[in-house]
Amino acid sequence: MKLIKTMSRIIFLLAVMSTLACSSVNKINSNEEKLTMVSYYGDKFNGRKTSSGEVFDNDKLTAAHANLPFGTKVLLTNTDTGDTVTVKVNDRGYLHKGRAFDITKSAFKKLGDIRKGVLKVSYKIVE
Template structure:
């Protein structure tokens, strides 16, 4: 009886672990837009001030501080941004990007882009302060300055 209970508990824990891994690596596809000029200097949902020069974004459910990779499905250009706000609140849109971020993946005059969004994790022990509000570059491109 105890053996069966142990097997059942292990199986249940394995299911939770597999579900968590699937959630972390899942990719969302939809439309991306960017912040209007009127939001410059205003506080975001996490309390930071929005600045168009920072590589940040709004997402409905990802935790604040999460880094995500956003890929323009038309030209395959990508940018890495940090989630600092909630939104977008327009049907069909999955992420709002800062102006600097949107310029990395397409023409800002286009307005709305077809994108994929996935959580981005780097294998780094330490991220220099200069990259806190900018995308994390590839490890070999980082300049640590010490």
């Protein structure tokens, strides 16, 4: 009887894990454009390790996102100007409500005026 209960639990867990894995793959491979706000990292983060283990460099084109896999490349487009930049996700972190990404200063400058601090962008996963 214990063996049957244990096997049932294992099968249930495998089914749940398979479902979750498939749903995250669909989200990652989605070419659908989404809207969000982005902000940039402060200089105090230069030289610190990111969640992926890379050393943070505000001169590179990288970003933090809550759950996209490290290494994912994302195309960001300023909705006001049409300016674009492609960033690589290499960090996690606390993100303000309504902001899907924190990006490096270098990436932010390619999208708009650094003095704004926050920009509205569309984004889609490119790789």
